Amino acid sequence: MPHATGPSGLTPVREHQAWVATLLPPAPVESRPLTDCLGLALAEDLVAAIPLPPFDNSAMDGYAVRSVDVTEASPQHPVQLPVSEDLPAGRLDSPPLLPGTAHRIMTGAQVPSGADAVVPVERTDGGTAEVQVQASAQPGAHVRRAGEDVQVGTAVLAAGASLGPTQLGIAAAVGAARLPVRRPIRVLVLSTGSELVEPGSPLRTGQIYESNGLMLAAAVRDAGGKPELLRFVPDDVDSFHAALAPHLETTDLIITSGGVSAGAYEVVKDALSGNGVEFTKVAMQPGMPQGAGHYRGGPAVVTLPGNPVSAMVSFEIFVRPALRRAAGHRDAERPSRQATLTRPLEIPAGKRQYRRALFDAADGTVTPHGGPGSHLLSAMATANCLLEIPEEITELPAGSTVDVLLMD
Numbered sequence: 001m002p003h004a005t006g007p008s009g010l011t012p013v014r015e016h017q018a019w020v021a022t023l024l025p026p027a028p029v030e031s032r033p034l035t036d037c038l039g040l041a042l043a044e045d046l047v048a049a050i051p052l053p054p055f056d057n058s059a060m061d062g063y064a065v066r067s068v069d070v071t072e073a074s075p076q077h078p079v080q081l082p083v084s085e086d087l088p089a090g091r092l093d094s095p096p097l098l099p100g101t102a103h104r105i106m107t108g109a110q111v112p113s114g115a116d117a118v119v120p121v122e123r124t125d126g127g128t129a130e131v132q133v134q135a136s137a138q139p140g141a142h143v144r145r146a147g148e149d150v151q152v153g154t155a156v157l158a159a160g161a162s163l164g165p166t167q168l169g170i171a172a173a174v175g176a177a178r179l180p181v182r183r184p185i186r187v188l189v190l191s192t193g194s195e196l197v198e199p200g201s202p203l204r205t206g207q208i209y210e211s212n213g214l215m216l217a218a219a220v221r222d223a224g225g226k227p228e229l230l231r232f233v234p235d236d237v238d239s240f241h242a243a244l245a246p247h248l249e250t251t252d253l254i255i256t257s258g259g260v261s262a263g264a265y266e267v268v269k270d271a272l273s274g275n276g277v278e279f280t281k282v283a284m285q286p287g288m289p290q291g292a293g294h295y296r297g298g299p300a301v302v303t304l305p306g307n308p309v310s311a312m313v314s315f316e317i318f319v320r321p322a323l324r325r326a327a328g329h330r331d332a333e334r335p336s337r338q339a340t341l342t343r344p345l346e347i348p349a350g351k352r353q354y355r356r357a358l359f360d361a362a363d364g365t366v367t368p369h370g371g372p373g374s375h376l377l378s379a380m381a382t383a384n385c386l387l388e389i390p391e392e393i394t395e396l397p398a399g400s401t402v403d404v405l406l407m408d
């Protein structure tokens with residue numbers, strides 16, 4: 001796709017976002033056991049085939065009674081009833097309750113026909129052959145009605161729902177053993193750079209610890225994708241192609257970081273130019289040098305800049321929404337808020353700024369956190385949002401209303 005350029009000669013952020021989004025088609029739908037669905041997106045509405053609760057059941061351990069039999073009960077004048085059945089949760093038959101009797105009943109057990117209330121055990125003497133009921137009960141007391149939570153035919157989850165713990169819980173509760181979900185996007189994360197060494201090994205002058213690969217793979221997983229991490233890919237073009245080759249059939253998206261700006265040793269740019277990937281400068285800070293396309297007609301590729309904050313911010317702005325949309329998530333975007341800036345900011349013109357910041361939900365304010373430098377990863381690690389400042393703005397007084405993207 002040709003790059004649209006803005007007045008600055010740079011590609012507008014929204015153009016690059018749209019381009020990256022076109023690279024990833026919707027992932028195929030597959031049926032998975034519930035245990036394998038965490039973090040995925042539901043592909044179809046989940047319609048309840050049973051009500052919840054499935055039957056009238058007790059909310060308390062106690063005695064199932066007819067409320068009219070205990071109208072006069074009090075601690076001073078208990079009503080004595082014979083106990084004719086014991087109803088633990090899970091008992092399959094449900095003997096009816098005869099007038100003037102009680103069934104001992106446990107939480108979750110089916111309320112027998114004939115009973116219309118449960119008296120908690122604490123309001124009785126706890127008898128097993130006979131029970132002294134010391135309190136009256138309103139009709140319906142401590143009875144959880146069938147269908148009170150979910151009625152048959154209700155869509156308990158809509159297509160596009162992200163499946164977290166409670167969504168999996170409700171799916172199991174209505175009896176779904178498997179769910180139709182979109183297969184997670186398979187992402188190959190590559191890092192290159194001769195200066196990089198593995199955390200845990202000694203650092204020599206001129207070297208730094210590799211962090212982007214791990215960070216981006218974690219970001220992919222966090223976004224619901226399935227990452228595979230290839231670190232320390234050698235810095236020459238042939239080795240780069242050789243490293244990719246075994247993964248092409250099983251990869252939807254390749255993400256690289258580094259090796260794309262104007263240096264003499266830009267292996268990513270050298271290897272991917274002419275192989276389906278186009279490079280551009282995007283009107284944003286951090287994250288200016290970007291590339292995207294399809295590697296040799298195969299997997300989608302997004303090349304992120306190497307500076308760690310640039311890599312992470314551009315993942316957030318370009319990759320994460322595209323990845324989540326392709327994986328079927330309705331909430332593909334980070335939530336955004338408007339907030340009041342606590343201190344003034346001066347901003348270079350012409351590029352959309354993404355400043356790391358701290359959003360205070362209680363008072364609706366946002367405070368820039370750390371400087372604008374794209375190597376300042378520690379501030380990003382302790383920030384909770386990105387402050388998004390449009391290209392044309394160069395000055396923001398304290399008290400300005402600004403947009404923030406919430407990161408957690």
Ligand SMILES: Nc1nc2c(c(=O)[nH]1)N[C@H]1C(S)=C(S)[C@@H](COP(=O)(O)OP(=O)(O)OC[C@H]3O[C@@H](n4cnc5c(N)ncnc54)[C@H](O)[C@@H]3O)O[C@H]1N2
Pocket residue numbers: 191192193195196208209210211212213257258259260261262263266286287288289304305306307308310374
């Ligand atoms: N003459 C120019 N120089 C630079 C330009 C430019 O337009 N003209 N752009 C600058 C901007 S903006 C950025 S961002 C960076 C992007 O450079 P690259 O994407 O080519 O990245 P590298 O040069 O490989 O690395 C940049 C920086 O990040 C560190 N890095 C790289 N990979 C990792 C990793 N996996 N883990 C941790 N840190 C990593 C690397 O050591 C460098 O410090 O270019 C500017 N220069």
Ligand code: MOO
Pocket residue numbers: 284285286287288289305307310311374
């Ligand atoms: O645009 Mo680069 O991404 O600032 O550091």
